[in-house]
Amino acid sequence: MTHAHPHTLHHGAQRGHHHHQQQQDDAGQAEILDLDAEVLAEHIAAITAWLPLKTSPRQIVDLGCGTGAGTFALLNRFPEAHVIAVDASLGHLQRLRQKACAQEADDRVRTVQADLDATDWPDLGTPDLVWASASMHHMADPDHALRNVHDMLAPGGLFAVVELAGFPRFLPENAPEDRPGLEDRCHAATEHFHAEHVPHRGADWGPMLIAAGFTLEGERTIAVNIEGSDSEAIGRYAFSSLLRIRGAAAQALPAADLAALDRLLDTDSPHSILRRDDLSVRTERTVWAARLS
Numbered sequence: 001m002t003h004a005h006p007h008t009l010h011h012g013a014q015r016g017h018h019h020h021q022q023q024q025d026d027a028g029q030a031e032i033l034d035l036d037a038e039v040l041a042e043h044i045a046a047i048t049a050w051l052p053l054k055t056s057p058r059q060i061v062d063l064g065c066g067t068g069a070g071t072f073a074l075l076n077r078f079p080e081a082h083v084i085a086v087d088a089s090l091g092h093l094q095r096l097r098q099k100a101c102a103q104e105a106d107d108r109v110r111t112v113q114a115d116l117d118a119t120d121w122p123d124l125g126t127p128d129l130v131w132a133s134a135s136m137h138h139m140a141d142p143d144h145a146l147r148n149v150h151d152m153l154a155p156g157g158l159f160a161v162v163e164l165a166g167f168p169r170f171l172p173e174n175a176p177e178d179r180p181g182l183e184d185r186c187h188a189a190t191e192h193f194h195a196e197h198v199p200h201r202g203a204d205w206g207p208m209l210i211a212a213g214f215t216l217e218g219e220r221t222i223a224v225n226i227e228g229s230d231s232e233a234i235g236r237y238a239f240s241s242l243l244r245i246r247g248a249a250a251q252a253l254p255a256a257d258l259a260a261l262d263r264l265l266d267t268d269s270p271h272s273i274l275r276r277d278d279l280s281v282r283t284e285r286t287v288w289a290a291r292l293s
């Protein structure tokens with residue numbers, strides 16, 4: 001997540017611009033998060049089923065919940081549980097709440113808007129399970145966040161950190177025909193951006209959890225490889241993801257690659273990614289389960 005630079009916040013016009021930009025970013029991200037939840041539903045369910053829990057959790061906190069991929073997977077897996085869903089984005093939380101209402105689960109979910117980079121976190125009770133999926137790597141000071149989780153968990157409680165190795169891949173390696181390998185080059189072009197903005201992406205969370213005082217109960221990596229030839233959701237997921245990557249990659253990409261990327265992203269073009277029938281979703285999710293010792 002990108003934050004407006006603090007000193008610009010005093011300037012009215014700038015603030016309006018950044019606020020608007022942030023809302024647009026959140027809306028773009030919300031769509032990807034919803035598609036990710038839809039396409040990877042079985043894999044997320046498999047992770048919740050794997051968790052080494054001693055008893056069925058009653059109080060769950062979902063940190064950096066986004067639009068609720070984890071929240072709803074956990075509510076389904078643990079019918080007795082209540083979830084506190086925490087995120088910095090009001091838009092994401094509103095979307096999550098709408099979904100909770102539609103599923104008649106709103107009495108089992110509380111949404112809390114909070115910046116988890118702040119020194120003090122709001123009171124999130126004494127959960128017996130804390131879930132953080134693709135959110136811990138966004139923390140400016142992950143060690144501080146892990147210690148906060150350590151302090152709030154109930155005795156014997158479990159902390160599940162779920163992370164992905166990187167953005168999923170969608171195109172075959174020899175695509176597109178005129179610029180084979182384009183997708184890998186797009187990702188390579190974002191490396192500098194990610195190193196600067198999300199340096200903890202791809203970190204090994206095991207040693208960090210142990211350093212924060214947890215006992216590591218297990219670690220598991222799930223390989224995802226979903227063939228998408230007949231899936232409209234996978235086409236939209238690929239389109240939204242590549243559109244977002246374009247923003248971070250554009251400056252570092254050779255002109256011919258950028259033009260090829262734009263053809264894929266041109267929904268009117270015969271080369272549009274939405275018209276391809278050879279897409280798949282290839283990614284990995286790793287979960288670390290840490291117990292309060």
Ligand SMILES: C[S@@+](CC[C@H](N)C(=O)[O-])C[C@H]1O[C@@H](n2cnc3c(N)ncnc32)[C@H](O)[C@@H]1O
Pocket residue numbers: 001033036063064065066067068069070086087088089092114115116117132133134135138139
């Ligand atoms: C990649 S999304 C993952 C969302 C969700 N957990 C999922 O698995 O689909 C990361 C989320 O972390 C949130 N986030 C990032 N930095 C945050 C912060 N400092 N405080 C609270 N939430 C934050 C973002 O708003 C976003 O919803």
